[in-house]
Amino acid sequence: MMKTLTAAVAFAAVLAGPAAAFDPENMTDAERSAFRAEVRAYLMDNPEVLMEAIGVLEQREAETQAQADQNLVSSNMDALVDDGFSWVGGNPDGDITIVEFMDYRCGYCRRAYPEVEELIEADGNIRLIVKEFPILGEGSTLSSQFAIAVRQLHGDDEYEAVHEALINMRGDATEESLSRMAETFGYDADAILEQMNSDEVAAEIAETRALAQRLQITGTPTFVMADQMIRGYLPLEQMEGIVDSVRADRG
Template sequence: MSLHHTLTAAAVAGLFAMPAAALDLTKMSAEERSIFRQEVRSYLMDNPEVIMEAVNVLEERQQQAQVQADLSMVTDNADEIFNDGFSYVGGNPDGDITLVEFLDYRCGYCKRAHGEVSKLLETDGNIRLIVKEFPILGEQSVLASRFAVATKQVAGGESYKALNDALMTVNGDVSLPMLRRLGTTLGLDTAAIEARMDSADVTEEITRTRALAQKLRITGTPTFVVHDEMLRGYLPYDQMMEMIKEKRG
């Protein structure tokens, strides 16, 4: 009996569940391959939902693979992520869950996430926050990050937090005069901070964070590391809280 008569619609459907190696087209004759392709095309035209089912399965597998890859990357780079010795540490420094954020002050989603993260820290009270300066949206982003890192180095963590909060609420262009005014409003020694902005120490912090981001394949902001898992993008407060609860088991 020919392949044309034996290859029913059910058989074609079954092919989509088979490993690729289970069907060897090279063992078919030219006529059999032609019949096979016609049957497959006819089946897909009659049952287009199969294509979407296959796409959904592929996307799910890709997502699972990404999660596993992220877990491995976090494990392999844990010391640099959680204990680099220079990134700002806020929230509860002794918290049982660590939340790491890679941010850019020119990023609209970072600004949205800032309020969510602040609410999370206030509500939970047992989260350790690490902020990593990752300016990727142009010269203004770099200028803002250099001013912020210099503030941390010159005036300490509390002053950095105040500036970080302020920068996340500012709209419009970032310029040195604007940063000076903002710093003065916060009571900072803007002259000392400005003198520090282009120092090797400030450059090293930003360079090391960029290198870490490259290892973690981070290409956008905000990006979070929640305990052992990476979250690429903005997540509303309720979903972030749920994620924290899951990590606590």
């Protein structure tokens, strides 16, 4: 913010006087002092100019970040949509793909879960890809290991049910609590726990973490919707708006 404010002050300074007169390199100390006083007086009389300049700079920074994110998404698209292991839900042939990097212990992921489900169900033409991205400690890692182990041993349908159970789970995720969950679903708890610690599960988590690093993703949830990256929770109405905008752009 300080960098933005400094730049905005410089921008406002240009507005305070003729562009041709603004040559700080050739100013005398007296001229520089007088100029600073004039700028200060101008900003005190017209504070809205400073706020407007900050707004313009922040908008430009947001646009630059959005373009950088689009470039990252484009260069990593194959890994995002076809890594060979991430669970795919919704309509597998949907005209729009949403990729979600999520953590079961993340409060905003839990908040987003029913809204993403509502979007997928109501729309009917969206493919959802879930990336297991545990970043919030041991409970997160155990939860992702459990979900991946279930998918590897029992398939996608069982993963979907366990995914919902884990995102709604109350209390700590431990080997004991996950063993009880496995038994509730009718699985061999020992087999699940053994698979959780397998190289196959570790490889999937490591590959997703490497992808997240390339995309400069450090938090959850993070969504990739078409070529846009949304870092953080997004309300249902805004997700619907992005989907509509993507389809409109495609004609």
